[in-house]
Amino acid sequence: MIPPRFDYHAPASVAEAITLLGQLGSDAKLLAGGHSLLPMMKLRFAEPAHLIDINKIPELRGIREDGNEIVIGAMTVENELIKSDILQAKAPLLCEAAKLIADPQVRNRGTIGGDIAHGDPGNDHPALSMALDATFVLQGPNGKRTVKADDFFLGTYMTLLEESEIMTEIRVPALAAGTGYAYEKLKRKTGDWATAGCAVVMQKTGDKVTHIRIALTNVGPTALHATDAEQVLLNKPFDEAALAAAAAAATAICDPAEDLRGDIEYKTAMAGEMVKRALRKAWARCA
Amino acid sequence: MSKKLITVTINGKKEERAVEPRTLLVHFLREDLNLTGAHIGCETSHCGACTVDVDGESVKACTHLAVQCDGSEVLTVEGLADKGVLHAVQEGFYKEHGLQCGFCTPGMLMRAYRFLQENSNPTEDEIRHGMSGNLCRCTGYQNIIKSVQYAAKKLQEPVTA
Ligand SMILES: Cc1cc2nc3c(=O)[nH]c(=O)nc-3n(C[C@H](O)[C@H](O)[C@H](O)COP(=O)(O)OP(=O)(O)OC[C@H]3O[C@@H](n4cnc5c(N)ncnc54)[C@H](O)[C@@H]3O)c2cc1C
Ligand code: FES
Ligand code: FES
Numbered sequence: 001m002i003p004p005r006f007d008y009h010a011p012a013s014v015a016e017a018i019t020l021l022g023q024l025g026s027d028a029k030l031l032a033g034g035h036s037l038l039p040m041m042k043l044r045f046a047e048p049a050h051l052i053d054i055n056k057i058p059e060l061r062g063i064r065e066d067g068n069e070i071v072i073g074a075m076t077v078e079n080e081l082i083k084s085d086i087l088q089a090k091a092p093l094l095c096e097a098a099k100l101i102a103d104p105q106v107r108n109r110g111t112i113g114g115d116i117a118h119g120d121p122g123n124d125h126p127a128l129s130m131a132l133d134a135t136f137v138l139q140g141p142n143g144k145r146t147v148k149a150d151d152f153f154l155g156t157y158m159t160l161l162e163e164s165e166i167m168t169e170i171r172v173p174a175l176a177a178g179t180g181y182a183y184e185k186l187k188r189k190t191g192d193w194a195t196a197g198c199a200v201v202m203q204k205t206g207d208k209v210t211h212i213r214i215a216l217t218n219v220g221p222t223a224l225h226a227t228d229a230e231q232v233l234l235n236k237p238f239d240e241a242a243l244a245a246a247a248a249a250a251t252a253i254c255d256p257a258e259d260l261r262g263d264i265e266y267k268t269a270m271a272g273e274m275v276k277r278a279l280r281k282a283w284a285r286c287a
Numbered sequence: 288m289s290k291k292l293i294t295v296t297i298n299g300k301k302e303e304r305a306v307e308p309r310t311l312l313v314h315f316l317r318e319d320l321n322l323t324g325a326h327i328g329c330e331t332s333h334c335g336a337c338t339v340d341v342d343g344e345s346v347k348a349c350t351h352l353a354v355q356c357d358g359s360e361v362l363t364v365e366g367l368a369d370k371g372v373l374h375a376v377q378e379g380f381y382k383e384h385g386l387q388c389g390f391c392t393p394g395m396l397m398r399a400y401r402f403l404q405e406n407s408n409p410t411e412d413e414i415r416h417g418m419s420g421n422l423c424r425c426t427g428y429q430n431i432i433k434s435v436q437y438a439a440k441k442l443q444e445p446v447t448a
Pocket of ligand 2: 348
């Protein structure tokens, strides 16, 4: 399997890449890690006439702090997320979850920006971004705009990104000390996408949940922010009844596609189970 | 769809070639350079048979473009032995029976080589995770783990002149 023919461009800056996008229009695609795009091109699901390789743009890489936010360059690969001391200290959910994505070789190439921009409901970063209340910086010919993870995903492979735009940064609020977190992902084998996954970020006071964000992977056309399940838990004691009610509220919004990983009933039930596991783990980690 | 001129250092030797942008690294190695060690198993980035080392990282060569390697250093299984002396991972695979048909072996060796640079004293569990991007249809993995353990031990031995 060889991709269709295309012309290759390797700009050295974001500005140059945006100019190229403007000139080449809908015939062009950005090439990040290539681990979703190249397989799709081999299968002729995508046939761009031009690839704009953004691997040679240093400003798109790296992880830094900006006040209370962690700024992750869109071209930062999964293995850098895993190794990052800043993330380990301020948003360890991302380190832990990145280890569950694909395999070591793929994690050397696959980028957080590509994972999000691709708009695949099976990808893990969309739900993680929602649980972390991340914002995405999109840069185009008219400058930068910032969108919330909650608003970014429109449908399977459909996002708010315009053809002329590049995602440059993922901005994640640092987790306050004592914040609990978890990502539970059911998969059939190492390196597989989720059958169902759940990301949770929470805080407690005494026996009550005082802050909670829950998002689901691969049980709808996009990642799902489970706001009803959050309302079930918020400002109430965290007990078995609350857990069951939250799982029920989360499964009520599931709309998975049937495939090799299971049918609709199974995937929905597994989403509920992942919600319970993630909530339990996050609660146990709250201080 | 013009060809691009690229310069790549492969197993220590500089190669300059004109490649079509769509040429995958694995095809470039096998067809343009006649280095047929990197195998094509799945072509979908799952099996790891095509694993090579690019600039000190394990990469699946079926999902990487040759043009992207302009200026890079690539190491393939052909470059692993040193003047006819097998590398510790190669010795490990043969001493511990880490191969049967051998189809997955070049990828396994290249991943094991890099993994042991990342973690020179791994636990069995760490080996399983580190090698998890490589599939073998024959040996059931246990001997592959032993082979990597053998190599880890050998690489830790003090070098005798
Ligand atoms: C074997 C295997 C297993 C995998 N398992 C998982 C898994 O468990 N979980 C998971 O989440 N993913 C998984 N993936 C997908 C992997 O994480 C991909 O790398 C990821 O989906 C896309 O990131 P990329 O950097 O490779 O992007 P590319 O494939 O290069 O690009 C994907 C799309 O996003 C666009 N794009 C990329 N970067 C930008 C940007 N900065 N701005 C705007 N548009 C951009 C591209 O134009 C393209 O349309 C797996 C992949 C493989 C091959
Ligand atoms: S051939 Fe490259 S991973 Fe299978
Ligand atoms: S030895 Fe046959 S595939 Fe691994």
